[in-house]
Amino acid sequence: MFNRLSNTLRSPSQIARTFRRLGWIGFWSQIILGLIPIVLMIFQGIFSSKSQLTGVPDSGNILSFIDILTLLFTIYWCFRYTRLASKLENSNQLPPKVRVTREVWIGIIANLGVILLAVLIGMITVGGLLYVILSLPPGAATILQPAPGGALINPGPIIVPMDILGLLAIMNVILAGLIGVIVSLRLLSCL
Secondary structure: OOHHHHHOOOHHHHHHHHHHHHHHHHHHHHHHHHHHHHHHHHHHHHHHHHHHHHOOOOHHHHHHHHHHHHHHHHHHHHHHHHHHHHHOOOOOOOHHHHHHHHHHHHHHHHHOOOHHHHHHHHHHHHHHHHHHHHOOOOOOOOOOOOOOOOOOOOOOOOOOOHHHHHHHHHHHHHHHHHHHHHHHHHHHOOO
């Protein structure tokens, strides 16, 4: 029993190595996964016809912007874990355990916020797509191919590829937040 307890106690240098390794893993994985939603949001902001017609961004775009900002904060926080590792290695700058634990909890809460916002945005998006599908007559398709020289009069709502790319972006944000939570929980367990 005492051997098991002595194996679980870690020195500050071992904790520092874990913080550095997991901090970089979280940082780079969140950067890679977060790049797709950021690029898609910029693309949608430039080429979207919804915001150009009304001049006012919809609530989904506002929530997406807040979620991206929160994701950028969690990316910074994973980088901060690597800086905290440098302090843990230096015995002169050794921070108290309470402060280290608090910083890990901030990372957990921020990443859970990313996931919660992304799930909320995903539910709004899927609800909108479901409305489009349910508004079609039975057996109808959303593929429109007018005859040459023909005109479409009020084709109704259609699902465009940008809608599916939006769902992909939401899934990437959820995965990035999940990786951040896993990294933070693992760091909390090594304290």
